[in-house]
Amino acid sequence: MILLQVIAGGLLLGAVYALFSAGLTLIWGMMNFINFAHGEFVMLGMYAALLTVTWVGGGPGVFGFAAALALFLLGVLIYFSLIKQVMRGPMLAQILSTFGLALLLRYAAFWIFSPNFVTLPTTVLSGTVDLGGILLTVPQLVAGSVAAGLGLGMHLLLTRTAVGSELLAVAEDRNAAMLMGIRPDRMQALAWGLSAASAGIAGALMAISFPFSPAVGETFALTAFVVVTLGGFGSVPGAMLAGLIVGLIQALSAYWFGPIYKDVVVYGLFVALLWLRPQGLLGKA
Amino acid sequence: MKRWPLFALAAALLAYPWLVAGTDSAAFLQDTGALVLLAAIGASAWNIVGGYAGQISVGHAMFFGAGAYLPLLVYQHWQLPPLVGVPLGVAASLVIAVFIGFPTFRLVGHYFSMATIAVAELLRIVVGNWDFLGAAIGLQGPATARGWYDVIFRSAVPYYYIFLAVLALLILATWRMQQSRLGYYLGAIRAGERAARSLGVPVRRYKLYALMLSAGFTSLAGSLYALKTGFVDPDSGLGILVSVQMIITAALGGAGTLFGPLLGAAILVPLQTATNTWLGGSGSGLTYIVYGGVIVLIARFEPGGLLELWHRLLAARRRRAEVRHAA
Amino acid sequence: MLLSAEKVAKHFGSFQAVAGADLAVEEGEIVGLIGPNGAGKSTFFNCIAGDTPPTSGRILFDGIDVTAAPAETHARLGIGRTFQVPATFEDMTILDNVMVGAFLRHPQRGAARERALEVLELTGLKEQSGQRARSLGTPGRKRLEIARVLATGPRLMLLDEALAGLTPGEIQRAIELVRRIHAQGITLVIVEHIMEVILTLTRRVLVFNQGHVIASGKPQEVVNDPAVIEAYLGRGHARAARS
Numbered sequence: 001m002i003l004l005q006v007i008a009g010g011l012l013l014g015a016v017y018a019l020f021s022a023g024l025t026l027i028w029g030m031m032n033f034i035n036f037a038h039g040e041f042v043m044l045g046m047y048a049a050l051l052t053v054t055w056v057g058g059g060p061g062v063f064g065f066a067a068a069l070a071l072f073l074l075g076v077l078i079y080f081s082l083i084k085q086v087m088r089g090p091m092l093a094q095i096l097s098t099f100g101l102a103l104l105l106r107y108a109a110f111w112i113f114s115p116n117f118v119t120l121p122t123t124v125l126s127g128t129v130d131l132g133g134i135l136l137t138v139p140q141l142v143a144g145s146v147a148a149g150l151g152l153g154m155h156l157l158l159t160r161t162a163v164g165s166e167l168l169a170v171a172e173d174r175n176a177a178m179l180m181g182i183r184p185d186r187m188q189a190l191a192w193g194l195s196a197a198s199a200g201i202a203g204a205l206m207a208i209s210f211p212f213s214p215a216v217g218e219t220f221a222l223t224a225f226v227v228v229t230l231g232g233f234g235s236v237p238g239a240m241l242a243g244l245i246v247g248l249i250q251a252l253s254a255y256w257f258g259p260i261y262k263d264v265v266v267y268g269l270f271v272a273l274l275w276l277r278p279q280g281l282l283g284k285a
Numbered sequence: 286m287k288r289w290p291l292f293a294l295a296a297a298l299l300a301y302p303w304l305v306a307g308t309d310s311a312a313f314l315q316d317t318g319a320l321v322l323l324a325a326i327g328a329s330a331w332n333i334v335g336g337y338a339g340q341i342s343v344g345h346a347m348f349f350g351a352g353a354y355l356p357l358l359v360y361q362h363w364q365l366p367p368l369v370g371v372p373l374g375v376a377a378s379l380v381i382a383v384f385i386g387f388p389t390f391r392l393v394g395h396y397f398s399m400a401t402i403a404v405a406e407l408l409r410i411v412v413g414n415w416d417f418l419g420a421a422i423g424l425q426g427p428a429t430a431r432g433w434y435d436v437i438f439r440s441a442v443p444y445y446y447i448f449l450a451v452l453a454l455l456i457l458a459t460w461r462m463q464q465s466r467l468g469y470y471l472g473a474i475r476a477g478e479r480a481a482r483s484l485g486v487p488v489r490r491y492k493l494y495a496l497m498l499s500a501g502f503t504s505l506a507g508s509l510y511a512l513k514t515g516f517v518d519p520d521s522g523l524g525i526l527v528s529v530q531m532i533i534t535a536a537l538g539g540a541g542t543l544f545g546p547l548l549g550a551a552i553l554v555p556l557q558t559a560t561n562t563w564l565g566g567s568g569s570g571l572t573y574i575v576y577g578g579v580i581v582l583i584a585r586f587e588p589g590g591l592l593e594l595w596h597r598l599l600a601a602r603r604r605r606a607e608v609r610h611a612a
Numbered sequence: 613m614l615l616s617a618e619k620v621a622k623h624f625g626s627f628q629a630v631a632g633a634d635l636a637v638e639e640g641e642i643v644g645l646i647g648p649n650g651a652g653k654s655t656f657f658n659c660i661a662g663d664t665p666p667t668s669g670r671i672l673f674d675g676i677d678v679t680a681a682p683a684e685t686h687a688r689l690g691i692g693r694t695f696q697v698p699a700t701f702e703d704m705t706i707l708d709n710v711m712v713g714a715f716l717r718h719p720q721r722g723a724a725r726e727r728a729l730e731v732l733e734l735t736g737l738k739e740q741s742g743q744r745a746r747s748l749g750t751p752g753r754k755r756l757e758i759a760r761v762l763a764t765g766p767r768l769m770l771l772d773e774a775l776a777g778l779t780p781g782e783i784q785r786a787i788e789l790v791r792r793i794h795a796q797g798i799t800l801v802i803v804e805h806i807m808e809v810i811l812t813l814t815r816r817v818l819v820f821n822q823g824h825v826i827a828s829g830k831p832q833e834v835v836n837d838p839a840v841i842e843a844y845l846g847r848g849h850a851r852a853a854r855s
Contacts, residue, residue, distance in 0.1 A: 025361075032395075036402075086585060090339070091342055096588075098344055101577070103576055104581060106573075107571075107577060108577075111574060223598060263407075271400065271403065274389055275388045316705070469724075472700055472712075479699060483699075484760060487684050488684070
């Protein structure tokens, strides 16, 4: 029974991983660009949630939306002020730009919020649900199901709407999209906004159940790399599936080997993937 | 190329400990000098793979850590002189380099960057939980020298000259590389892998050579650090900030240039010492905000670093002079 | 037979870019590949150059099977190629660009430099050898690419639209350069849009359309082939040409 509970918990957290990893893979798919600051976006989403709860109050709907909006704007801002220019530069500039940004955001958060761990007030959302003997907390259930819903929503946005097909057209062939009257710049800015928003809302969802500090971003960035690699670069459905798998592996390894090994096993999985199947689970050789 | 700036630089570096010896803060200035050279060694080592080959490692701390841990480990467990651990560190770094480079170098650049940060983080967590390696507390070297072979000095000056010798060797090796087929091939790989391949460059093999060379020298930098401080823990040996320090030092001065890393170190190390002294403990956080900001600015405006900027300004001045001359 | 490609096919997912093409090139020939945009000639070309291995089929160079070999092996065996969009090393000097190629057969720097200077002389780039590649315009870059490949000492050179985007005067100079290269005993396969170039340089052409070779033979005969005219200009023109 405990094992089932661990599995359910892992899958619910995995849905959140899937959500922010889908954001990372979207950027990769559109512009072959890895955002090393993606984990910091998740971290900022957590603090955005905290600030909203402290200043405005309200439930997960309010602070989740606030985190998504704040990060969307940050993503668009970063695209126009930094990414757009370094895209034309050498590989060094591309990698250093977001790597430097990650440091800047992480230590700015240290400076502003102090390095101590904080939590959202427990009054936000609490309680447990008994599903036939499997005990799950309400925050876990809310985070997992909202993340799964949003992930699905993102997939539908990309595959079923006009905006989605314009995004994919830019990803497919920038020049051809331009000839079709699509402005690649706007679409890429939108992708950055959506990607950051997915990280922000995922952060807000995790902030309900976990204590956090400015340093947590690095772990999330690495988790997202593993998920995106496992799912196949650029594939949003792949990232969804891989997110669930990584959440599950993490929960099981924490259960079997002890909590400190949960990240070791996941990073080890990443290295193994690079050796064995760098194109991911769903990718073609 | 004119020879005299090189001789002037060498003379200044050789004379530095002696020049500051008469001042009130001689020990502090000599120590800072040694730290500048150490930072320059680490950054020059990163520069081989990150600058010349254009493969951006963001986890070089793993090689630094291997070099720092092994000398102290052989002392801690078997009371061997730390020097014995230096070649072991290099060997371990070469193994890690092949382990990462072999699978990732057949893929595009981002995989390598991601793999380096993941493996470095993996090692930091494993070492931090492994009692044999000192776990979170770390390892210590001998408190007092049992003989010359323990390489312990009270003054920073002997360290300064040891570091200077290693840096000179590294710069010489890099210069020789630059002038050889290896250097040309790495430049071609950085500029465009597909074109390089079409000209017969075995891209994957040469990237691996660059990484191994870089890893070996980075490990040496880690060993020198451990010999001087006599202490290493997961954060000071394997933390992400160790990698950051190497990257920013090389990129600020000029990635892919011979003297860029030294220039970067000469600017950053005194700056960091100053912020830490003036602002106390809280200064370190501020330092890294500035570091992050500087890295972003370099990437956005001047990926070639300060040396490139300097050359451009010189060229612009020459052009203006020519225009005036013509008019 | 220097190069022989047998039933080479290349698929991207369900899209068939090249559907079983054959090509045999004798030592000393200049062969042209023509066809409308998207006809598969560039993909076929990339298969021969080792850039992308074909999905099926076999490619032999001087009797050695190079079907699945990587691009660097092709270069070492003596197959050199240029790119449709020039891929010069922008921040290196022109001399250094060519030296990268020369290092393939001359591992020592001095010898590589000497070989590079010879090639720069032949290609008429010697004056600019100290400039960075980025300072060149399109014609200069295409010339530099040819120089770089020549420095690798190829037996077969594959030129991918090396003359596209040039002015008539530049085309004349480029044609002279190709003739000089041919005179050195190097076999050439050229992909080209400009008929004039094909007619002056080649004795034999292959015409691609929709992944198939639809015609081959002497250039003058091939350009009058109704199937070729149809592929290039559409049905109506073919009928008009016939009547």
